[in-house]
Amino acid sequence: MHHARRRxxxxxxxxxxxAGAVTLFVSVQGMLAYLSLAEQEDDLADERVLxxxxxxxxxxxxxxxxxxxxxxxLKPTETxxxxxxxxxxxxxxxxxxxHLKPLADGVRRLHHAGAELHVVVMTTAQGRLYVQYDARSxxxxxxxxxxxxxxxxxxxxxxxxxxxxxxxxxxVAPIERLTQQLSNWAPDASMLTAGSDEEEKLFDAxxxxxxxxxxxxxxxxxxxxNVRHEIRTPLTVMRTDxxxxxxxxxxxPTRHSRLQRAISMVDAINAALESARVLSRRQRAQSQTIDLxxxxxxxxxxxxxxxxxxxxxxxxxxxxxxxxxxxRHALLTILRNLIRNSAEHAAPAKCVVSYRGHSVEVEDDxxxxxxxxxxxxxxxxxxxxxxxxxxxxxxxxxxxLAIARQVADLNNWTLKAIxxxxxxARFVLHLx
Numbered sequence: 001m002h003h004a005r006r007r008x009x010x011x012x013x014x015x016x017x018x019a020g021a022v023t024l025f026v027s028v029q030g031m032l033a034y035l036s037l038a039e040q041e042d043d044l045a046d047e048r049v050l051x052x053x054x055x056x057x058x059x060x061x062x063x064x065x066x067x068x069x070x071x072x073x074l075k076p077t078e079t080x081x082x083x084x085x086x087x088x089x090x091x092x093x094x095x096x097x098x099h100l101k102p103l104a105d106g107v108r109r110l111h112h113a114g115a116e117l118h119v120v121v122m123t124t125a126q127g128r129l130y131v132q133y134d135a136r137s138x139x140x141x142x143x144x145x146x147x148x149x150x151x152x153x154x155x156x157x158x159x160x161x162x163x164x165x166x167x168x169x170x171x172v173a174p175i176e177r178l179t180q181q182l183s184n185w186a187p188d189a190s191m192l193t194a195g196s197d198e199e200e201k202l203f204d205a206x207x208x209x210x211x212x213x214x215x216x217x218x219x220x221x222x223x224x225x226n227v228r229h230e231i232r233t234p235l236t237v238m239r240t241d242x243x244x245x246x247x248x249x250x251x252x253p254t255r256h257s258r259l260q261r262a263i264s265m266v267d268a269i270n271a272a273l274e275s276a277r278v279l280s281r282r283q284r285a286q287s288q289t290i291d292l293x294x295x296x297x298x299x300x301x302x303x304x305x306x307x308x309x310x311x312x313x314x315x316x317x318x319x320x321x322x323x324x325x326x327x328r329h330a331l332l333t334i335l336r337n338l339i340r341n342s343a344e345h346a347a348p349a350k351c352v353v354s355y356r357g358h359s360v361e362v363e364d365d366x367x368x369x370x371x372x373x374x375x376x377x378x379x380x381x382x383x384x385x386x387x388x389x390x391x392x393x394x395x396x397x398x399x400x401l402a403i404a405r406q407v408a409d410l411n412n413w414t415l416k417a418i419x420x421x422x423x424x425a426r427f428v429l430h431l432x
Contacts (some may be wrong), residue, residue: 308343
């Protein structure tokens with residue numbers, strides 16, 4: 001029966017990678033040190049035997065290798081042996097070994113009878129000179145140095161294993177914590193096995209979180225679709241009745257104005273539902289040619305008696321019959337939120353809506369926006385200028401500008417805020 005080979009965990013892979021790198025480094029450095037020392041030992045032995053040969057050659061030039069002093073000069077030591085071969089083929093002080101007979105003049109390295117020999121053959125005035133150095137003692141020291149290196153290397157490798165284990169734990173710990181947090185948020189370990197490593201667990205946790213998000217988005221879209229379907233029909237009936245009442249009301253201008261305002265509020269609710277549907281699906285609606293000045297008036301009228309509007313002096317400076325090609329629901333949503341932002345954040349103040357060079361500008365002369373806050377005004381729940389307003393509870397406001405930016409981005413428009421931080425704020429919507 002064949003068993004699937006267990007996959008190494010991320011911690012084990014990091015451990016093996018670090019330990020392997022250190023092991024390779026220590027091994028290469030130790031080998032280079034050993035080879036370097038062995039080469040230096042050979043060079044030193046060659047230099048020593050060559051120096052001895054030159055010394056004896058100098059004696060030969062003076063004829064000192066014959067006579068009473070010759071036996072002392074040619075006397076062998078524990079590591080150094082010398083032979084002088086005369087013209088008749090006789091060697092002194094002992095017969096010439098067979099392994100030296102074939103050698104020509106020069107420096108040689110031989111392996112004979114388990115020993116490494118360094119030999120110099122040199123022709124002198126009194127015959128051929130053979131100097132042999134037995135380097136076995138030197139070689140044993142080099143081998144001893146190699147054993148020291150091996151022990152030191154093993155110690156370094158064991159130390160590297162311990163340090164690598166600690167480093168692997170430190171490196172993998174944040175991934176394990178993140179995996180645990182994701183798993184706690186979306187617990188479902190049914191797909192994991194006992195051999196699952198950190199990488200598999202993290203990917204599985206991300207997949208489960210992604211699935212949760214997708215389910216939440218699907219539920220949100222379904223909820224918006226249901227709400228839109230259930231509310232739109234009553235709103236249509238309500239708007240029809242309000243139009244009939246407004247048409248029949250001719251005697252009381254105040255009642256007629258209130259009915260028109262109610263109709264505008266119904267339209268605003270319909271626009272909000274349409275914008276919510278579009279935003280939830282991240283799809284652009286079809287553009288159409290609209291009267292911008294009327295759209296601005298509708299946006300202002302839809303605010304009705306919203307808090308702050310009574311203290312805001314509103315001016316629609318868009319020239320009549322100004323036509324733009326845009327999604328009316330999207331533009332109405334942005335204008336409503338920008339004007340409402342002036343009512344909530346700037347009042348008492350004056351708010352002017354104008355149109356210049358394919359850009360709609362909403363400007364007020366209320367308190368300015370601090371420079372450090374300009375980059376956050378389109379974040380959800382930003383309350384920069386509203387922070388010190390009396391009677392406003394936290395959490396009541398702060399999403400209008402975020403919705404405006406989101407709708408603008410969806411339509412490939414550009415929405416930005418401008419303020420000197422002292423007085424007034426200007427929001428520029430470039431329609432492209």
